[in-house]
Amino acid sequence: MTDDKWGDIRQDLLKTVGQNNFKTWIEPVAFANLQDGVATFHVPTNFIGNYVSQNYGDLIMHQFNQAGENVQRMQFKVAAQKAQRAAAAPKAATRSKSNTAKAESAVQSEAEMTGAPLDPRFTFDSFVVGKPNELANAAARRVAEGGPVTFNPLFLYGGVGLGKTHLMHAIAWELQAHRPDLNVLYLSAEQFMYRFVQALRDRKMMDFKELFRSVDVLMVDDVQFIAGKDSTQEEFFHTFNALVDQNKQIIISADRAPGEIKDLEDRIKSRLQCGLVVDLHPTDYELRLGILQNKVETYRQQYPELQLADGVLEFLAHRISTNVRVLEGALTRLFAFASLVGREITMELTQDCLSDVLRASERKVSVEEIQRKVADHYNIRLSDMIGPKRVRTFARPRQVAMYLCKQLTSRSLPEIGRRFGGRDHTTVMHGVRRIEELRNSDGQIAEDLEMLRRALEA
Numbered sequence: 245m246t247d248d249k250w251g252d253i254r255q256d257l258l259k260t261v262g263q264n265n266f267k268t269w270i271e272p273v274a275f276a277n278l279q280d281g282v283a284t285f286h287v288p289t290n291f292i293g294n295y296v297s298q299n300y301g302d303l304i305m306h307q308f309n310q311a312g313e314n315v316q317r318m319q320f321k322v323a324a325q326k327a328q329r330a331a332a333a334p335k336a337a338t339r340s341k342s343n344t345a346k347a348e349s350a351v352q353s354e355a356e357m358t359g360a361p362l363d364p365r366f367t368f369d370s371f372v373v374g375k376p377n378e379l380a381n382a383a384a385r386r387v388a389e390g391g392p393v394t395f396n397p398l399f400l401y402g403g404v405g406l407g408k409t410h411l412m413h414a415i416a417w418e419l420q421a422h423r424p425d426l427n428v429l430y431l432s433a434e435q436f437m438y439r440f441v442q443a444l445r446d447r448k449m450m451d452f453k454e455l456f457r458s459v460d461v462l463m464v465d466d467v468q469f470i471a472g473k474d475s476t477q478e479e480f481f482h483t484f485n486a487l488v489d490q491n492k493q494i495i496i497s498a499d500r501a502p503g504e505i506k507d508l509e510d511r512i513k514s515r516l517q518c519g520l521v522v523d524l525h526p527t528d529y530e531l532r533l534g535i536l537q538n539k540v541e542t543y544r545q546q547y548p549e550l551q552l553a554d555g556v557l558e559f560l561a562h563r564i565s566t567n568v569r570v571l572e573g574a575l576t577r578l579f580a581f582a583s584l585v586g587r588e589i590t591m592e593l594t595q596d597c598l599s600d601v602l603r604a605s606e607r608k609v610s611v612e613e614i615q616r617k618v619a620d621h622y623n624i625r626l627s628d629m630i631g632p633k634r635v636r637t638f639a640r641p642r643q644v645a646m647y648l649c650k651q652l653t654s655r656s657l658p659e660i661g662r663r664f665g666g667r668d669h670t671t672v673m674h675g676v677r678r679i680e681e682l683r684n685s686d687g688q689i690a691e692d693l694e695m696l697r698r699a700l701e702a
C-alpha cells in the first residue's frame with residue numbers, strides 16, 4: 245500500500261463526504277500501515293478516531309477494497325505528536341457562526357482547564373425535544389443559564405444513547421458562551437478516576453484537590469463507572485461535598501437512578517439524590533422521526549444531489565427503536581452509501597444497505613402480544629380472534645393483528661398463519677393487503693393501527 249494510493253482514496257472520500265466533513269474528520273487522519281488485513285491510522289484524538297470509525301468506517305473500508313487492498317478491520321490510534329492537535333480541533337460542518345465561535349472558545353478553554361473535549365455538534369440547537377426528554381432538557385437549560393444554583397446536583401440518567409452526554413455538552417457550550425467568567429469542568433467518571441490515580445502516583449494530590457475544588461461548575465459523565473472503586477468514590481465524595489458547600493453547581497449523568505447504581509456507597513447515593521434527579525425516557529416514534537428529520541436537514545447541505553423517497557424516515561423511526569446513536573449511524577451510512585452508488589434513497593435501497601442494523605434492532609414484540617393487544621382493543625376474546633369464525637366483528641381485528649405481525653415481527657406468512665389457528669399463508673397475505681388498502685381509505689382503521697402500534701412500541 246503506497247502513500248499515493250491513500251492519496252487517491254482521500255480524493256474519493258472528499259467527493260463522497262463533502263468538503264466540510266472532509267476537512268473536519270478525514271484530513272486529520274493519517275494512514276500508518278496495512279498488515280494482515282488490518283489498516284492502522286493515526287488520529288490526533290480518540291474522539292476523532294471514534295467518530296471517523298463510527299461514521300466513515302464502512303466507507304473507508306469500501307474505498308480500500310475498491311482500490312484492490314484487502315482490509316478487513318481498521319484501527320485508529322492516537323498519534324503521539326502534539327503538533328497535530330490544532331488541526332484536530334473538531335469543527336462541525338453545518339454550525340452557525342456563533343456556534344463556531346462557541347466551539348473554538350471552548351476548545352481553547354478545554355486545554356486550559358484540562359477537561360474532556362466538547363463535541364461541537366452537541367448543542368441545545370441540535371437537541372430535538374419530545375415528550376421523553378422534555379423535563380431533562382428543561383432542567384439542563386435552566387442550569388445552563390448559570391444563574392443562582394437552585395438544585396444541586398442535577399442528576400441526569402437514562403439508557404444508552406439517549407442524549408445524556410449531548411445535554412451535558414450543550415450545558416457546557418452555553419455556559420462558555422454566556423458565562424465565560426465561570427470555570428466549567430466537564431469530564432467522564434473514568435477520567436476523574438484516571439486523574440485521581442495519576443495524582444496519587446505522582447504525589448500531586450494537593451494539585452488535584454485544588455483543581456477540582458476551584459471549578460464553578462463540575463460535570464461528571466457516566467458516574468456509575470466509579471461504583472466499586474473505593475478510593476475513587478471516597479475522593480469523589482469529598483470533591484462533591486466541597487463544591488456543594490461552596491454553592492458550586494454539579495451536574496452528573498449515569499445510566500440509572502442513583503439508588504440503583506450497584507456498589508456505589510450509600511452516602512454518595514443519598515448525596516446524588518439531594519438535588520434534581522431527571523431521567524431521559526426511551527425515545528418514542530415522534531422523537532425519533534424528529535431527530536431523523538433534523539439530521540436530514542444537515543445532510544442535504546452535504547449531499548445536495550441526493551433524493552430521499554417518501555416514507556423512508558418514517559420506516560427508520562419505526563424500525564430502529566434501540567437508541568439514537570444507532571439511528572443516526574444508520575442514516576449516515578445510508579446517505580454515504582446512496583451517494584457512493586449515485587442512487588435515490590428508496591425503501592429498497594434502505595433495506596439493502598441497512599439489513600444488519602434492521603435485523604439487530606428488530607422489535608422484540610411477539611405474535612401473542614399483538615394478538616392480545618388487538619383483541620383488547622376491539623373488545624373481542626382471544627379465542628375468537630384465533631378461532632374459525634368469519635364474521636366481520638372477528639375477521640377485521642384478525643386481519644389487523646396479522647398486518648401488525650407482518651410489520652412488527654420477523655415471522656414469515658406461513659408462521660403467522662400457523663399462529664392464527666393454522667391458517668394458510670395466502671389467507672394471511674390477503675388479510676395484510678386488505679388492511680394496507682383500508683389504511684389509506686378508512687380513517688378509523690388508520691387511527692386504530694397507529695394506536696396499536698404505539699401501545700405495542702411502549
Ligand SMILES: Nc1ncnc2c1ncn2[C@@H]1O[C@H](COP(=O)(O)OP(=O)(O)OP(=O)(O)O)[C@@H](O)[C@H]1O
Pocket residue numbers: 366370371372373377402403404405406407408409410411466499535568569572
Ligand atoms: N434528542 C436528541 N436530539 C438530537 N440528537 C440526539 C438526541 N438524543 C440523542 N441524540 C444523539 O444520539 C447520540 C448519542 O447521544 P449521547 O452520546 O448523548 O448518549 P448518552 O445518553 O450519553 O449515551 P451513553 O450511555 O452511551 O453515554 C449523539 O450523537 C446525540 O447527539
